[in-house]
Amino acid sequence: METHKAKRVAVIIEAIMQSRLTNAMESAGITGYSVLPVLAGGGRSGNWSRDGQISRGQGMVQVLCIISPEKLDNLLENAFPLVERHIGVITVSDCEVLRAERF
Amino acid sequence: METHKAKRVAVIIEAIMQSRLTNAMESAGITGYSVLPVLAGGGRSGNWSRDGQISRGQGMVQVLCIISPEKLDNLLENAFPLVERHIGVITVSDCEVLRAERF
Amino acid sequence: METHKAKRVAVIIEAIMQSRLTNAMESAGITGYSVLPVLAGGGRSGNWSRDGQISRGQGMVQVLCIISPEKLDNLLENAFPLVERHIGVITVSDCEVLRAERF
Amino acid sequence: MDGMLALAADNLLSPIILFFVLGVMAAFARSDLSIPEAIAKGMSIYLLFAIGFKGGAAVADNGIDATLLLSLVAGLVLSFALPLVAFMLLRAMTRLSVVDAAAVAGHYGSISIVTFVAATSVVQSAGLTSEGYMVAVAAVMEAPAILSALWLIARFSKGTTKMDAGLLREILLNGSIVLLIGSFLIGVITGTDGLTMIAPFIVTPFQGVLCLFLLDMGLVAGRGLREARGVLKPGLFLFGVLMPVIGSMFGLLAGSLLELSTGGIVLFMTLAASASYIAVPAAMRVALPEANPSIYLTLSLGVTFPFNLTLGIPLYLAVATLVTGG
Amino acid sequence: MDGMLALAADNLLSPIILFFVLGVMAAFARSDLSIPEAIAKGMSIYLLFAIGFKGGAAVADNGIDATLLLSLVAGLVLSFALPLVAFMLLRAMTRLSVVDAAAVAGHYGSISIVTFVAATSVVQSAGLTSEGYMVAVAAVMEAPAILSALWLIARFSKGTTKMDAGLLREILLNGSIVLLIGSFLIGVITGTDGLTMIAPFIVTPFQGVLCLFLLDMGLVAGRGLREARGVLKPGLFLFGVLMPVIGSMFGLLAGSLLELSTGGIVLFMTLAASASYIAVPAAMRVALPEANPSIYLTLSLGVTFPFNLTLGIPLYLAVATLVTGG
Amino acid sequence: MDGMLALAADNLLSPIILFFVLGVMAAFARSDLSIPEAIAKGMSIYLLFAIGFKGGAAVADNGIDATLLLSLVAGLVLSFALPLVAFMLLRAMTRLSVVDAAAVAGHYGSISIVTFVAATSVVQSAGLTSEGYMVAVAAVMEAPAILSALWLIARFSKGTTKMDAGLLREILLNGSIVLLIGSFLIGVITGTDGLTMIAPFIVTPFQGVLCLFLLDMGLVAGRGLREARGVLKPGLFLFGVLMPVIGSMFGLLAGSLLELSTGGIVLFMTLAASASYIAVPAAMRVALPEANPSIYLTLSLGVTFPFNLTLGIPLYLAVATLVTGG
């Protein structure tokens, strides 16, 4: 089956920042994304988990975005300022997609 | 540690289609998969979120499938017809696995 | 935007093993990780799902860990013994990260 | 007429309606108020469990009514037939494609159980009783409309639909049908004794749970309306308030022919007037992925549901009282 | 004998059992009916909270009984000992490996709290009372059986198990033990005053919540049975109904020696007869990953739980009444 | 003095407090006991719904009090002003950075609704009544403190904060504010009739739900304290118990000037004394990501909340009784 090169950008970010991130992406013309829940995690700012969290609902989510490679820089430039001051992780990896016209 | 090449196929699909997809995969001899929840998303058919959804429980899920490379075409051919008429995204990427005999 | 090579390690493992895995990672000096829920799955030991499970809460989770490539062997060596006797899947893939100093 | 206005006003100022309105307003104002999905699902399970059981216990109490079976048949017929009416209306009043019109039509043959519950509570406040088996009628009316919708497609469009065996089983053994019928039967079997035992769970706190549940419905309906403003063309909106009234007339006819009690007629009118927003949409996504979900969801949950809740039910009550003379 | 049949029939037609049956049937029919995980967990927290508190308040009311401590000790001994009995039986009756047999055996020394709750409700309907501290006995019986299972492995198999300190803490401070004991102690401390304050939450709606909870148990047990049909060899199935009866005899012995009330003896029998399906499976996954979970889960939740719920408890009640003559 | 000790002892041995303590102890012992997130959120929605509605119904019953508006204004002023007091205290007593101090200060101007609910229940047990509109005062006190915190940063630090329009809307239309005010208004509109209708849901089981909710609070507070031990320097800890007492004095002043009932004064003192642990932390994460969340969360939920719950509220009750002479 014919596949096409694309980029998979995954941003792990605080839930309260989610709508700000997706709004920023939309303003940059990137409308396809999915948000996945994160249950627990650890990092430089310590460990947390949804169950034991002092204030639930303040956990993190993973925003997943499949885009065509030429849009990557645009996405990163728009997403980065929002994430910069906040805790979280941005990763980019290669992938292949079917139906490339969608991305 | 010794690792082996494999493919990581991720299908974001409506929850109501999940069992149809995994059934189709099983008929094609592919039995290993995991299903992850998706909280919210955006795409050509607009934005949605599990909380604000007109009819909850009709959200999307991500079906994740690690397979040995030679089974990829088989998987895509069997999964694709199901997904074709429906909204959603299929991505394929390279990965390495331990214990290759399992895939 | 400048990115750096990193490894993305994803371990699908029983929920009851989660803290043992992250503890083992921490002892090995790897503190950054995120845990994602898994709703359902299938494999050599049959199908399961969080809803229909005989005993809920005994499902699986996905532990995600982004690390710099030179730490990969250390991680795998420490994580593997725990996972070895248990059901589950370990995959490793390449990715790029911003802010490499964090990993 | 005056009585009816008073009735409508009374209904509009009941906590149940006001919490629905609160939800809609919160959604419009883009508040982050939300009820967790599991809680919302838990409440809907509670409502089905409670009304099913109470209906069954009432049947056990009154003995099996001769018209029970006929009422079920009438429900089936209505559920099959109403989509045809709706389809014709939609083709006349709106510019929806055949596929979208058939999908919408399917929703109006089926029912909304919360609308039914709200009607039960209005009927009760009005001091009327109703046949306990109306919940069984509600259950049988859920699914047939889906088949009508698919038949409409097969008949009027070149498109193919995927009515596989799996889908048929999913529709018929849909969780809410199983829970409603199951609780109804358990209510019939255990009767008043059973009811006494669990009344502090299913009777006394019922209205309070309903308020919270309608708050959630308001939030969801409001968010849906906000997102789907563009979809709601005038013709479509008009259909969303006209069709329930037309449906209710069929319900009135059925209820009168069956010589149900006034309360029972109101419930039959409400069932015919209400539109599905869970079972039918799910089936449509599988069988008819080309149909645009925001059209049928917005109409059913954003227009018809609020209409029935606020104006429709008091109207049906007034009409039924008029017709039966008491 | 006649009395016992009537009792069993009564029990079988109680809403609680019927909702369990509904769940099993819905699962067999592959309905998509399901209770959200959070709601199921919430209900089990509610049940533990309620029975712990009520037990404690009863103890506060009656004063500390001299036999409390002895009952706890008896519970401990049973929990340690029953797995040895079960293991021997399994080796004789089935072809399970040592590892699987030990894992299964561990489940039968421990207890199922829902079975206990159901028994309490049957005892009550029969007009009997029971010692409030039986919930404390239930709590102490949860964990010891796990140690016995691991000892069996160490003794009879070359395999190694991983009984690390972490696991021991997890077993002893298991959420349900902590909640049950904690609520019990708070009940003891706050007594009747405390109970009066929260009775509208933990007493009056209790039976209703139990119905919904058993609906969920039925769904889960039914799904488990459907998936694991292959596992249920005749010998294994027989063990699943024989072992509870044998266990109950040990409970009868303990309860009689301790001169508990008839109701207390029924509960002791039920505890001994019931098999764990939460705490022990979790521990087994950590310590004994090689043991096949579908064997022990299917037996405990798919066979022994329904058996106790439907036939076992009325049987234990009849036997205890016979033995104590009251 | 004796009376006050008895009061404190009484309070400490109420089921509500004991369940909180159980939660803290379970967390310290690292038990895996936990309440699912959805259930915890569901319970907090229940509490807001119930106290909002009851407050509104009480207002409907008593007629609008002339001091209602003044009380709202007083609440607003306190919420704006208390962060300034807290900030000065923190700069004097601790070595927190300007950013951290301002973030903490913001929490103490806002309120904790569970502390308020617990105080209501203590006021009731003491046989006192209070103004129904105090729940509206609670609602208006949630947000202003956030603006004060951001102003403190702008004034005393070079750092920038991101107070965008989106954030302001989020703060003002925060789910818990909307639900509390909405339920209050519906209570006012539907009055005693509405209350009678849903009392079996929001009145009778209230105390029981509160116990379970505080169990969860105990678990969460305990886990927070365990993780953040390092953060709790003596100066900070001292602030955590001193600030609520100081706050309560401002509340006393306001309540006395307004000539509220003794119960109303206790509630005003409690509002001023309590610190936010939901709304303000969320706003701080957006506007002030550099501030360390474990400092403000540990202080507010790990120190001040338990202090108010156990010692603070009885103290405020004693003082208010002393001052009003009844």
Ligand SMILES: Nc1ncnc2c1ncn2[C@@H]1O[C@H](COP(=O)(O)O)[C@@H](O)[C@H]1O
């Ligand atoms: N290396 C990593 N791999 C995966 N997730 C991470 C990693 N580092 C941080 N995270 C996630 O991001 C959150 C905040 O990280 P930090 O800013 O390092 O405290 C953590 O709690 C994790 O959920």
Ligand SMILES: Nc1ncnc2c1ncn2[C@@H]1O[C@H](COP(=O)(O)O)[C@@H](O)[C@H]1O
């Ligand atoms: N580019 C993308 N990256 C990640 N998820 C996507 C993307 N496009 C669509 N999705 C997901 O698939 C759903 C349906 O997409 P669509 O068919 O474009 O409306 C969206 O709501 C998202 O959850």
Ligand SMILES: Nc1ncnc2c1ncn2[C@@H]1O[C@H](COP(=O)(O)O)[C@@H](O)[C@H]1O
């Ligand atoms: N190939 C695979 N791809 C994705 N997830 C898998 C795969 N194989 C197994 N899993 C997950 O791991 C669990 C246990 O697998 P197994 O040990 O094969 O029974 C399954 O239930 C899935 O959740």
Ligand code: NA
């Ligand atoms: Na209808």
Ligand code: NA
């Ligand atoms: Na046992």
Ligand code: NA
């Ligand atoms: Na305050």
